[in-house]
Amino acid sequence: MDHKTTELDQGWDYLQKGITKLKKILEEQPVQPFSGEEYMMLYTTIYNMCTQKPPHDYSQQLYDKYREAFEGYITSTVLPSLIEKHDEFMLRELVKRWLNHKVMVRWLSRFFHYLDRYFIAQRTLPALNEVGLTCFREQVYNVIKDKVRDAVIILIPLPPVDERKKVVEDVDKDRRYAIDAALVRIMKSRKVLGHQQLVSECVEQLSCMFKPDIKAIKKRMEDLITRDYLERDKEIPNLFRLQLLLVPQSRKIIELHDKYMAYVTDCFSSNTIFHKALKEALEVFCNKTVAGVSSAEFLATFCDNILKKGGSEKLGDEAIEETLEKVAK
Incomplete structure (x- = not known):
């Protein structure tokens, strides 16, 4: 390369050859590694293109093309190699591509180092290393992260049955x-x-x-209902028991009475002896306590709630009257 003004297209064509060689090395193609002379020529070309007088100072254009070099390689080579693989094979390929990408960032940031020293520092732009890593995150990680997550989950061994x-x-x-x-x-x-x-x-x-x-x-x-710690406050457990068992317990008592009253009426022709026996049995039952509350108390509170708000089942006037009559029996 001579010391005349280097035009953007001319200089970039030369840099492209170096970038292409780096890609071939990453893809393990048969190619000679960079020599010291090649490295210095690439660095010098970029230096010259950045230090030429305007309008031939191509610092901004080279900064943009640095990013484009990563984006082009990811689009043409990296993503297709990941998309065509699945599960463990895809994860192994991802590890390989990530390692290769870091190598590419390291080498290209060396070639373009003059941008980091002056142009990027003066413009407060993201450093070359950051630009390269950001390209991988945005164009690779964000695209396949769900696929990677699913592959990792599949590979996680299930714990033993006991565990x-x-x-x-x-x-x-x-x-x-x-x-x-x-x-x-x-x-x-x-x-x-x-x-x-x-x-x-x-x-x-x-x-x-x-x-x-x-x-x-x-x-x-x-x-x-039977937990000891509720007994520390007498009001709460009593309210709890009443409200917990109020509706189902009270209705069961009424249904039980109706069932056996039907036996007395239909099967024993309302015989007074059976009426008396049913009454006495019901009195004994109503005096029994459940969780410290008698059945009679359940019924009394049940009736009180019905009169206040129609019960939790929103009973109509006729249904309320019918229910109260059954309780009174």
């Missing part, structure tokens, strides 16, 4: 603790809660952590 079982048990235990905590928080913040309302509020609180299982919540509600 997987323990993980499931630990998750279930954590969810039970979360349900317990939610129920206690709700009961401490609200004085009166219907059975279904308690379940709904618990579901709402837990939804941000996991998908709540209503059956599991109801089971934990039943278990909490």
Whole structure:
């Protein structure tokens, strides 16, 4: 190369030959490594093109072409080699391409080093090394990252059955603790809660952590009745038991009474002896306690709730009157 003004096309053609040789080395093609003379000629060409007087100072153009050299190589060679492979083979190719890319960045940044020393420093632009690595991230990593993730997951060995079982048990235990905590928080913040309302509020609180299982919540509600720590506050466990069992327990009592009253009426022609026996048996049953609350108390509270708000099932006037008549029997 002489010391006359080097035009952009002329200088870039010479630089392209050096870049092409570097690519062949990376692709393990039969080519001689760079000699000291070749290295100095490439560096000198860039130096001359950057130090010529305007309008022949091609620093900005060379900075742009430095990036284009990476982008072209990635588009023509790197990405196709990754896309055509899958799973472990794709991961191995990715490792190889990443190592090659770092070699390419190291060599090209040496050729274009004069840009780093003056042009880039004066313009506060990203350094050559950063530009090269950014090209790989944007054009390779961002394109295949989902594919890489899936391939890595496939290669991760599954834990032993016992270990997987323990993980499931630990998750279930954590969810039970979360349900317990939610129920206690709700009961401490609200004085009166219907059975279904308690379940709904618990579901709402837990939804941000996991998908709540209503059956599991109801089971934990039943278990909490006998938990010792609730006994530290007498009002909360009593309210909890009443509201938890109020609707299902009271309706079962009414249904039980209706069932055996039908036997007395239909099968025994309303015989007074059977009427008396049913009445006495029901009185004994109503005086029995469940979780510290008698069945009679359940029925009384049940009636009170129906009169106040029509119950949790939104009963109409006729249904309310019919229900109260059954309780009175």
